[in-house]
Amino acid sequence: MLQQTQVKSAVPYFNRFVKRFPDIASLAHASEEEILAIWSGLGYYSRARNLHKAARKIVDCHEGIFPTDYKTVLSLPGIGRYTAGAVCSIAFNQAQPVVDGNIRRVIARLKGIKSRIPEKYFWDQMSEWVPEKKASAFNQAMMELGATICLPSQPACRQCPVHRHCLAKRKNLQNSIPLSKPRKAVRKVDLVILAVKHRGRVLLTRQEDGFIPGKWGLPSRIVPSRQTPGETAQSLNNKMFGGRLPIEFLAILKHSITHHRISAHIYTGNATGKASEILEEKDRIHWANDLQLDAMLTSSLFRKAIQKCR
DNA sequence: CACGCGTGGTC
DNA sequence: TGACCAAGCGT
Structure with a gap:
C-alpha cells in the first residue's frame, strides 16, 4: 500500500484491509473482486492484484508462510527491489539496502549532487551505509529523515541530526537540490x-x-x-x-x-x-x-x- | 532507462 | 490553482 502512497493516505485502507484479510490464507482464498472493493479509492490497483497473487504463491509454494530469504521475497509478484529490501530489513533486520523518494533526496543533499545521476549511485551508497546489526532502524530512520525533516521544500535543517555533514546545507543549496525531474506534459x-x-x-x-x-x-x-x-x-x-x-x-x-x-x-x-x-x-x-x-x-x-x- | 499506472497532500 | 510529490512495480 505504501508504494508511491503517503502513509497518511494508506492507514485507513490498511486497517480495513487487515481486518477483512487478517492472514495470508484468507487473502489467498478471497476473490479479486472483494479485494479490489476494499482497495477501491487507493489507486494503483495492480498492487491489489499482485498482493492477491503473492498470497496465493505463498500458500502454493511456501506452505503459507511468508519467506524470509531476500531472493525469494523479491520473486513475489508486486515486490520489487525496494519492497524486498524494506521487508527483509525492517521486518527481519537483514542488512539489505532500500532506496525510496525520501532517501534519494536525503542522499542528494548530503552529497551536494546537482546533476542527474544513475539510480545505481543511491543503491550503492545505501549498501555501503546499512549497518549489519541495525538495518531495520537505519533504513526507517533514513526514510523518516526525508519524510519529516529533509522535506522537498523548506527542509528543517536546524533540526537535522546530520546537517553538519550536509554539502547542500554548507553551500546553501537545500532548495535547489535535488534537481526536479522534467515532467511529462499533462x-x-x-x-x-x-x-x-x-x-x-x-x-x-x-x-x-x-x-x-x-x-x-x-x-x-x-x-x-x-x-x-x-x-x-x-x-x-x-x-x-x-x-x-x-x-x-x-x-x-x-x-x-x-x-x-x-x-x-x-x-x-x-x-x-x-x-x-x-x-x-x-x-x-x-x-x-x-x-x-x-x-x-x-x-x-x-x-x-x-x-x-x- | 522510459513509460503507464490513481489518488490525495501540500504549498 | 497548478505543479510537485508520495515507503515503486512490471514491462
Missing part, C-alpha cells in the same frame, strides 16, 4: 459519463477498453477532438439506448490520473419505458443498488459521479 481529456437511473438503481457497464480501470463502471466515452461533450453523450445514448433515453447535463467533475487531467461531463437520465431497453449484451450491464455500487465500483471518479446525482 494531457487534458474530456470524458462523458452517463449516470442512468431506474427504480433507485444505477446502470453499470463492463468496458474492456475503459479509460478508467476496474471491471465495472458507469457508461463513459472519451470526447473525440472535433466533437462536443453533448454530441458524444448523444452518440453514447444512440449506441446504448437507440437514442431513446432523455438525458440531461448535470455537472463537470475534475479528476487527475497521473498525466491525464480529466474533465468528466456527467449526464443523467431516467430509463423508463422504451428507454429501459438497452442495446448491450446482458453480461456487460448491471443495474446496481446502493450496496452493489459500493462493492462494484473501483474508480473514485465514478464514485464522485454517483455522489453528484444524489
